[in-house]
Amino acid sequence: MSVDVASPQNLLEASDSKNSSPVTTSLGAKEDGTSLQMSSAEPPYSETARSPLPSSVDLLLQKSPDSSTSPKVQLPASAETDAARKESKGQGKKQKVRTVFSQTQLCILKDHFQKQKYLSLQQMQELSEVLNLSYKQVKTWFQNQRMKCKRWQKTTNWSKNNHAVTQVSAPTEYLDVCASYHQGCLPSGNLPMWSNQSWNSQAWNNQSWNSQAWNN
DNA sequence: GTGCCTTTGTCC
DNA sequence: GGACAAAGGCAC
Numbered sequence: 001m002s003v004d005v006a007s008p009q010n011l012l013e014a015s016d017s018k019n020s021s022p023v024t025t026s027l028g029a030k031e032d033g034t035s036l037q038m039s040s041a042e043p044p045y046s047e048t049a050r051s052p053l054p055s056s057v058d059l060l061l062q063k064s065p066d067s068s069t070s071p072k073v074q075l076p077a078s079a080e081t082d083a084a085r086k087e088s089k090g091q092g093k094k095q096k097v098r099t100v101f102s103q104t105q106l107c108i109l110k111d112h113f114q115k116q117k118y119l120s121l122q123q124m125q126e127l128s129e130v131l132n133l134s135y136k137q138v139k140t141w142f143q144n145q146r147m148k149c150k151r152w153q154k155t156t157n158w159s160k161n162n163h164a165v166t167q168v169s170a171p172t173e174y175l176d177v178c179a180s181y182h183q184g185c186l187p188s189g190n191l192p193m194w195s196n197q198s199w200n201s202q203a204w205n206n207q208s209w210n211s212q213a214w215n216n
Numbered sequence: 217g218t219g220c221c222t223t224t225g226t227c228c
Numbered sequence: 229g230g231a232c233a234a235a236g237g238c239a240c
Contacts, residue, residue, distance in 0.1 A: 098226045098233055121218090139218080140234060147221075148232090217240105224235070 101141070105131045109138070113145050 101109070108131060112119065119127065119142060128138045 096225045096234060100227075100232085118219090137233080143219080143221095144233065146219095150220090219240075220238090222235100222237085225233090227232080228230090 099137065101133075105133065109141055109145075113142060117146055117149075118142070 128135045
């Protein structure tokens with residue numbers, strides 16, 4: 001096992017004591033048969049190798065970095081939502097579940113994203129286990145994050161081009177925001193090092209921002 | 217399979 | 229209305 005996600009104890013010390021697991025406002029959505037109501041201890045879906053939470057991480061995830069953002073839980077009546085889900089599905093309409101990740105989860109996700117924009121299958125699975133998320137959620141998060149950064153870069157580039165600047169080296173403002181998470185919950189800078197991972201990025205080799213910028 | 221990209225639906 | 233996770237579609 002090579003993944004040691006951000007040394008949980010440090011995270012624990014840096015984290016506070018609230019939101020840990022993702023809060024899914026479930027209106028009935030997922031088809032995988034997994035229950036939608038992600039209670040604070042239950043992973044949303046089990047798509048890939050979902051394993052019981054590592055104890056240390058369990059502790060970690062029961063704490064959360066900032067209490068100011070403690071998510072709200074809206075747990076619908078399961079029967080009702082289930083029916084609604086099936087019904088809507090049958091009609092080709094989907095009831096989406098929007099998970100609200102905890103600050104701890106976001107923190108770790110961003111931490112990894114900072115180091116690697118693309119994770120291998122195994123890394124995602126491990127990360128999903130550690131974060132008590134599904135593999136799909138981790139994958140989706142990384143995808144959305146890449147899109148977000150790409151959009152950010154685009155707009156930044158565009159605006160800078162409008163000011164006769166041709167290249168933007170790093171979306172520092174965006175990274176700034178993200179970096180704040182790290183300062184909040186990953187204090188000692190001992191981040192999980194998957195850095196030797198040979199992630200084959202198609203796009204990020206062309207991206208000019210690197211992890212250093214995240215810490216600025 | 218996973219990627220990008222767009223769209224959709226939900227939450228604040 | 230923006231931000232976000234997730235779904236849908238297409239390409240490799």
